[in-house]
Amino acid sequence: MAKLPYSFYQEEDVNQLAIGLLGKQLFTLVDGELTGGTIVETEAYKGIIDKASHAYGGRFTNRTKVMYEAGGLSYVYLCYGIHHLFNVVTAGANTPHAVLIRGVEPVTGLKVMLRRRNMKAMKPNLTAGPGALSKALAIDKALNGKDLWGEEIWIEDSGIRYKPEEIAAVPRVGVGYADDHAILPWRYYVKGNKFVSRPNK
DNA sequence: TTCTCGATTGTCT
DNA sequence: GACAATCGAGAAA
Numbered sequence: 001m002a003k004l005p006y007s008f009y010q011e012e013d014v015n016q017l018a019i020g021l022l023g024k025q026l027f028t029l030v031d032g033e034l035t036g037g038t039i040v041e042t043e044a045y046k047g048i049i050d051k052a053s054h055a056y057g058g059r060f061t062n063r064t065k066v067m068y069e070a071g072g073l074s075y076v077y078l079c080y081g082i083h084h085l086f087n088v089v090t091a092g093a094n095t096p097h098a099v100l101i102r103g104v105e106p107v108t109g110l111k112v113m114l115r116r117r118n119m120k121a122m123k124p125n126l127t128a129g130p131g132a133l134s135k136a137l138a139i140d141k142a143l144n145g146k147d148l149w150g151e152e153i154w155i156e157d158s159g160i161r162y163k164p165e166e167i168a169a170v171p172r173v174g175v176g177y178a179d180d181h182a183i184l185p186w187r188y189y190v191k192g193n194k195f196v197s198r199p200n201k
Numbered sequence: 202t203t204c205t206c207g208a209t210t211g212t213c214t
Numbered sequence: 215g216a217c218a219a220t221c222g223a224g225a226a227a
Contacts, residue, residue: 043208045208053208054208054224059224061223061224063222063223063224064223077208077222077223078221078222078223079207079208079209079221080207080209080219080220081207081219081220081222082209082210082219082220082221083208083209083210085208085209087208100208102208125210125211129209129210130208130209131209131210132209132210197209
């Protein structure tokens with residue numbers, strides 16, 4: 001298996017890349033323990049025009065600056081003081097697009113993930129949901145801004161290719177009714193996969 | 202410096 | 215189904 005190259009992340013169409021990441025393998029090597037899984041759910045955050053994005057309106061701060069880097073970096077941040085959320089920075093420099101990884105299917109290091117999650121048996125919610133998968137893979141702020149072809153966290157091409165009819169594209173909710181982007185489906189997941197955080201919505 | 206609230210999840214009713 | 219947990223970024227002063 002090969003790590004995805006720098007060029008993979010330079011895609012300017014963040015929605016295309018969100019789809020392209022489905023079926024790829026996300027790995028982390030933390031404390032000498034290797035864990036990883038297949039990405040089955042993503043959500044695109046379209047930089048300055050996405051009201052939900054931290055970079056909305058061109059906001060540039062200490063936290064969001066990593067999104068303005070050229071694609072291929074990780075963007076990790078803490079939500080609700082408890083959950084770490086993992087994003088893939090995409091597109092060229094000065095375009096703060098990112099893809100939130102919302103769900104993975106466990107493949108490697110299952111026992112380690114169970115321990116980190118304080119669970120005894122495999123259940124879909126082990127890695128379903130952005131906060132849950134981050135904990136299972138030991139992703140926290142220490143991994144913010146890392147290259148995604150490095151030695152601590154990386155994404156490989158597993159060779160899995162989903163057909164268009166196997167991927168569900170769901171419009172976001174709660175965006176302004178007058179906004180053209182409200183009708184665009186920015187959340188993608190593999191149909192029928194148990195490790196998708198929210199089957200509907 | 203202070204105050205508010207979020208790209209969520211787990212637990213209790 | 216409802217709600218509490220928990221902390222740092224961002225905005226206001």
